[in-house]
Amino acid sequence: MTEERIRQVFAEAGAEVQLHAIPVRLRTTVAADAGAEKGAREVAVGADKPVVIASIFKVLMVLEFARQVVAGQLDPRERVRVTAADRLGGWGTAGCLDDVELSLRDLAHFAMSVSDNSAADLLLARVGLDTVRLLAEELGLDRTRIVGGPRDLLASMLAEVGARDEREFAVRYPALPDDRKRRLAVLDPRHTTASTPREITRLLHLIWSDAAGPPEACALVRDLMGRQVFRHRLVSGFPDDVTVAAKTGTLPGLHMEAGVVHYLDGECYAIAVFARTQDLTASRATVDAAIGKAAGIAVDFLRGNSDGR
Template structure:
């Protein structure tokens, strides 16, 4: 059986964020009729899918939310890397405020081949003991091509427990980083990285509204997460639309999470997809 989870949140336009306004500005995101059509389309899609679909669509301009299996726990696949990235930025922010023993974006890492795991497309091409990159570079590899070795190194550097403590501090009790990427033994034990659609939407909301990072760090975080990548959310969107997202994929699972900024509205989306095998 394939599992599909679609997490979406609507936010402010990119232009408002760029202007640095601290308070949301009310923007007409569409009529109640359009919202009802959206609800009907989600319900229709859920009925048609041979599997399970979870959806959370949050409009951050007026608080409306569309939920379908939104409190059900799903595997996150690589969408959990949003939380890893957030903890890196949070620690970098704390380090610049004087905190000790925190990972920083500009900390260096020298490539060690023992850190390689499956699906490490960039890291596999580095020269052992010679190539030096920063945590910011590792984060870029993780975001742009979902490089798993880069993600695992960052997990070691920021700490899995710190990622989970950060999530818990944001009120997200069901979103958990339980294992590194490609840890087959942990996966067999059932130690899967998980979240609910609603909690992923709330995580994205917290990031967007500056509840997790400073104004400057939030802007930098969103810029990095907006790196163009192969993913599901922007598939039918114009090239000009900014999408800050992180997709993921496991066997029979597809996920995507992010914020989509358009001229009048920003949309935050997380998608998981798992279909029944033929």
């Protein structure tokens, strides 16, 4: 059974998995059930259980940005200065040593391509947290909750650990016992930005079928997801001639990616994979490889190759 094979792949990597994969049917409407119609082919492993989505929320945020641009509410060329106070550490502007200035659309580019947390925070402030929440509601993502941007999540972690700043957190956090680390709110879908694997594939289906907003807005999100530089998760599970547009998310013990794979025959498939390990390190190559392998197994099944890879 495909689902059992997927569970076994992650068991061998020392992780538990939740996954959903569906064919993408183009030119549908929001009213359609986004590939989950009765009798539709799918692969589902814990697909309706809540999951932490971490940086995958940026897909919804950038979609709202794109919709506002198309509606004329935002000028994508508007300039934004990223200062020391905005830096969170990590990729892109979040790790710059000096202040930088760039456009709103380049904030979106960095948020999606390298998961730049500072860029995401600044773009979210411009777009509006409440409007992102309303968009999730409009799209029927009833179990998706956005509690805030990356800085809000960091503030939550600092408060729980009793640290005044990131430097103090870096000292206090490693000294915590693992069971205390696992109880942090950012790792619990009941208390942080969360969704379900099924709702994430629904979001992707709506974007790829131009049903999540104006076609120009959906096209911009697809383009930006196609620019992601990380190639160690979903991409690793497919041949070189398969195009993958995706967004990663990572927190201690949580490894995830959601995206759409496009075959040369024109067929597309939306996949959302969420892995949880007992090991709280942020980088686990075996788990990342399992994400790609499981995605390949799921899509093989959807393409009619029931024996998988």
